[in-house]
Amino acid sequence: MPSEKAEARAIRRRWISLGELVAVAGVLIAALTLWLNWADRRDTTAAEAAKAAAATRKAARATLIGRAERGGERVRLNDPAQPALASIDVAFPRALGIAAQTAVVDPRIEADWVREALLKATDGGKDAVRGTVPLLITATISEGDRPATDRAIYDLVFATEGRTFGGRALRLEGAVFRERVGADGRARLEALWATEAKRLAAAIKE
Numbered sequence: 001m002p003s004e005k006a007e008a009r010a011i012r013r014r015w016i017s018l019g020e021l022v023a024v025a026g027v028l029i030a031a032l033t034l035w036l037n038w039a040d041r042r043d044t045t046a047a048e049a050a051k052a053a054a055a056t057r058k059a060a061r062a063t064l065i066g067r068a069e070r071g072g073e074r075v076r077l078n079d080p081a082q083p084a085l086a087s088i089d090v091a092f093p094r095a096l097g098i099a100a101q102t103a104v105v106d107p108r109i110e111a112d113w114v115r116e117a118l119l120k121a122t123d124g125g126k127d128a129v130r131g132t133v134p135l136l137i138t139a140t141i142s143e144g145d146r147p148a149t150d151r152a153i154y155d156l157v158f159a160t161e162g163r164t165f166g167g168r169a170l171r172l173e174g175a176v177f178r179e180r181v182g183a184d185g186r187a188r189l190e191a192l193w194a195t196e197a198k199r200l201a202a203a204i205k206e
Contacts, residue, residue: 065177127168128161
């Protein structure tokens with residue numbers, strides 16, 4: 001039979017082993033707790049980042065409203081919900097031959113920019129024609145550390161009419177948001193004008 005001393009040593013070894021197991025379990029539990037806390041913080045950070053990104057995208061958008069002024073000689077563009085609008089760059093369909101324009105501080109479209117080209121595009125038929133021409137407008141928004149840009153297509157609404165003296169006249173009636181675009185904005189602009197040009201050509205001959 002084992003001696004009392006040997007039995008006592010065996011009992012101590014069992015207690016040491018049990019203590020080691022408890023210590024290892026404690027380390028594992030602590031590590032699991034740390035990992036869970038880190039995962040929670042990561043998920044929270046990701047959610048906050050997504051929320052901030054969504055807010056940034058919203059802040060970097062401008063949906064402009066175009067109202068005619070000065071008897072149709074100008075369309076003023078603004079977005080009451082976007083006070084940080086700094087400037088706009090306006091591109092026209094290439095077929096019209098109108099140079100791109102930039103309006104800083106006072107976003108607008110002047111009839112003088114488009115008069116010659118639109119009167120030429122609607123010539124050869126009846127004097128009174130109403131139509132639209134798509135514009136690619138890049139709005140610069142200065143809110144935050146870095147300026148952001150928002151690109152969208154707008155329809156410039158215009159009308160022509162005959163005059164007793166001096167040929168035909170052009171009047172701008174407003175501008176209407178059509179769609180937001182990305183890097184393919186120019187191609188979309190040209191496609192829209194191709195469709196509108198055909199419609200105008202048919203309207204002139206009616």
